[in-house]
Amino acid sequence: MSTRARKATGITLFWRILWARAYPRIVGAWREKDWLFFETVVPLGTTAGFVFVYRAAGAPPEFAGFAVLGGAMTAFWLNVLWAMGSQLYWDKDGGNLELYVLSPGPLMAILVGMAVGGIFMASVRAVTVIVVASLLFNISYQVSSLPLLILVFLVTMAALYGLGMIFASVFLASGREAWHLANLLQEPIYLVSGFYFPVSALGFWVATFASVIPLTLGMDAIRQIIFSTQSNIGFLPVETELILLCFLAVILLALAWYSLRKLEEIGRRDGRLIERRR
Amino acid sequence: MTANYAIETYDLKRIYKIRGPKRKDDPAERVALGGVSLQVARGGLFGLLGPNGAGKTTLIKILSTLLLPSSGRALVDGLDVTKDVTEIRRRISMVSGGETSGFGLLTVEENLWMFARFYGLENADAKRRIDEMLEVVGIADRRRTKIADLSTGLRQKMNFIRGFISDPDIIFLDEPTLGLDVTAARDVREFVKRWLRQNPDRTILLTTHYMAEADELCDRLAIIDSGKLLVEDTPAGLKKRVQDEAMFVLKVAPLGKPVEGDRIEDVPGVQRLAVTDHDAHVELTMALTGEDALPGVLAHLSRRGAGLVSLEKREPTLEDVFIQLVGRRLTEAAGVEA
Numbered sequence: 001m002s003t004r005a006r007k008a009t010g011i012t013l014f015w016r017i018l019w020a021r022a023y024p025r026i027v028g029a030w031r032e033k034d035w036l037f038f039e040t041v042v043p044l045g046t047t048a049g050f051v052f053v054y055r056a057a058g059a060p061p062e063f064a065g066f067a068v069l070g071g072a073m074t075a076f077w078l079n080v081l082w083a084m085g086s087q088l089y090w091d092k093d094g095g096n097l098e099l100y101v102l103s104p105g106p107l108m109a110i111l112v113g114m115a116v117g118g119i120f121m122a123s124v125r126a127v128t129v130i131v132v133a134s135l136l137f138n139i140s141y142q143v144s145s146l147p148l149l150i151l152v153f154l155v156t157m158a159a160l161y162g163l164g165m166i167f168a169s170v171f172l173a174s175g176r177e178a179w180h181l182a183n184l185l186q187e188p189i190y191l192v193s194g195f196y197f198p199v200s201a202l203g204f205w206v207a208t209f210a211s212v213i214p215l216t217l218g219m220d221a222i223r224q225i226i227f228s229t230q231s232n233i234g235f236l237p238v239e240t241e242l243i244l245l246c247f248l249a250v251i252l253l254a255l256a257w258y259s260l261r262k263l264e265e266i267g268r269r270d271g272r273l274i275e276r277r278r
Numbered sequence: 279m280t281a282n283y284a285i286e287t288y289d290l291k292r293i294y295k296i297r298g299p300k301r302k303d304d305p306a307e308r309v310a311l312g313g314v315s316l317q318v319a320r321g322g323l324f325g326l327l328g329p330n331g332a333g334k335t336t337l338i339k340i341l342s343t344l345l346l347p348s349s350g351r352a353l354v355d356g357l358d359v360t361k362d363v364t365e366i367r368r369r370i371s372m373v374s375g376g377e378t379s380g381f382g383l384l385t386v387e388e389n390l391w392m393f394a395r396f397y398g399l400e401n402a403d404a405k406r407r408i409d410e411m412l413e414v415v416g417i418a419d420r421r422r423t424k425i426a427d428l429s430t431g432l433r434q435k436m437n438f439i440r441g442f443i444s445d446p447d448i449i450f451l452d453e454p455t456l457g458l459d460v461t462a463a464r465d466v467r468e469f470v471k472r473w474l475r476q477n478p479d480r481t482i483l484l485t486t487h488y489m490a491e492a493d494e495l496c497d498r499l500a501i502i503d504s505g506k507l508l509v510e511d512t513p514a515g516l517k518k519r520v521q522d523e524a525m526f527v528l529k530v531a532p533l534g535k536p537v538e539g540d541r542i543e544d545v546p547g548v549q550r551l552a553v554t555d556h557d558a559h560v561e562l563t564m565a566l567t568g569e570d571a572l573p574g575v576l577a578h579l580s581r582r583g584a585g586l587v588s589l590e591k592r593e594p595t596l597e598d599v600f601i602q603l604v605g606r607r608l609t610e611a612a613g614v615e616a
């Protein structure tokens with residue numbers, strides 16, 4: 001070990017940390033495949049339930065497609081709530097959080113890495129659900145613009161995982177209580193954000209409030225793009241929703257960055273939060 | 279810029295607020311460090327020896343920027359731990375005993391790669407360093423083992439590599455052999471010694487409550503108790519302080535009851551005494567002013583009906599230094615009335 005290690009700084013360091021932290025999630029997704037099974041079977045079951053109900057009730061045929069999309073998107077919501085929200089808590093428990101803080105890069109790089117890994121994990125599930133359910137229920141899509149679809153998806157993910165990073169800090173700081181809250185939130189959000197039907201059905205005000213959860217506007221925009229033959233299903237025009245999602249992403253990511261800074265500050269001041277409890 | 283010292287602290291204090299004291303009269307604060315001033319020269323291994331709760335971990339946390347001091351100053355490589363946080367973090371690392379860091383699903387080399395990247399190492403450099411260190415530590419055959427399947431000893435060896443992989447200038451080792459079996463602990467100590475031989479300009483600050491470990495590894499060493507530094511010297515220098523006394527270890531069974539006003543400590547020439555209760559016998563470690571005080575001790579023991587199992591004169595150890603300074607043994611064995 002005669003030569004000294006060259007250590008990157010700035011953006012390069014951020015980039016390396018990001019992928020290093022995403023790695024265990026991406027690799028883990030393949031090494032623990034039974035997870036994949038459960039997390040696709042459950043949303044598939046729920047989706048099937050909605051499809052049957054819609055068809056039995058004689059709802060317009062595109063509603064089956066709405067339910068399939070919602071079933072797929074649950075993967076992201078569950079991932080944000082559990083894999084993002086509780087991850088710092090587990091990382092603290094295992095002693096990793098202390099090592100994140102100890103390393104020279106920003107905590108934000110670690111969190112973005114977790115998010116990228118999480119998006120990958122959840123995407124595998126979401127795609128599985130979409131493919132299987134579309135074949136099963138014979139859903140057809142009319143995509144108006146693929147670039148727009150990708151853009152909306154990415155901005156939605158940025159905003160959603162920004163929220164996830166905030167959850168991660170809040171869960172860590174407040175412990176068990178936040179977990180109960182998350183547990184309580186899981187199902188109502190499916191309803192309020194319009195996972196299985198267009199959110200506009202809930203009326204303007206509910207839809208507006210529900211838009212705090214980025215998936216509400218994200219899913220609404222995606223539905224309008226991939227079922228472009230249907231008109232008047234959207235809450236707001238796609239372009240408006242995209243702009244709002246951009247704002248949401250910036251605000252949530254800024255809040256995430258701020259809460260991580262606070263977390264480290266409180267941890268260093270009080271001698272708790274960061275360190276593993278023995 | 280190179281600072282004169284690897285580590286400097288000036289009247290460093292740390293007070294913890296106790297959240298929700300259990301009873302009304304419980305203290306609301308705990309003084310973990312009560313004004314520590316310390317200078318550690320660059321290069322070599324500096325030891326911090328002290329019992330549980332002495333403040334060792336607290337000091338290491340402050341120096342490694344994980345905890346703020348309540349008052350006083352601390353510099354690492356000449357940088358202030360409250361201000362130059364990122365710059366310090368680039369130069370240091372830390373390994374603790376009983377650490378469970380990493381991801382169980384990842385293999386040994388994957389975990390090490392991840393931590394190397396947290397320090398911004400290039401891929402090729404990280405891989406080369408991991409290969410080298412796995413070889414040195416002797417766990418190259420486990421490189422593809424998921425760490426969830428490793429024994430405690432192997433896992434701690436991996437943690438060691440993790441701590442050294444980022445090529446730090448200063449490393450903090452907090453009771454690194456805690457919970458390891460004799461062989462694993464020895465391997466870890468050998469690794470530390472070897473690394474310092476190869477990198478004589480680097481500094482290690484090691485905490486331990488094992489006397490023998492401190493004696494074996496440290497170039498210099500400080501004894502800490504209840505948040506205060508009591509003394510700082512080389513191990514040999516410390517032992518010299520008790521050299522002019524005669525150290526005896528007596529095993530007796532039974533010890534017998536002391537007679538009021540006639541305790542061992544009252545025997546002329548007995549400087550200090552530590553009593554350890556073993557299953558089959560009681561061990562008396564005593565410092566006498568000289569060998570001529572021994573007959574008085576033996577007479578005392580026979581008065582109280584103690585049976586002598588063995589008697590041994592020995593060289594002073596760090597334990598004796600500790601007892602002299604603190605008035606009790608470092609490893610608090612069950613006290614027996616003497």
Ligand SMILES: Nc1ncnc2c1ncn2[C@@H]1O[C@H](COP(=O)(O)OP(=O)(O)O)[C@@H](O)[C@H]1O
Pocket residue numbers: 270271272294295296308309310328329330331332333334335336337
């Ligand atoms: N986070 C904390 N909150 C309150 N008290 C603490 C905290 N951490 C340590 N202490 C107390 O501070 C003292 C020193 O602890 P520590 O630095 O861990 O000692 P050591 O590492 O030498 O065993 C102990 O009395 C311990 O109980």
Ligand SMILES: [Mg+2]
Pocket residue numbers: 331334335336452453
């Ligand atoms: Mg400790």
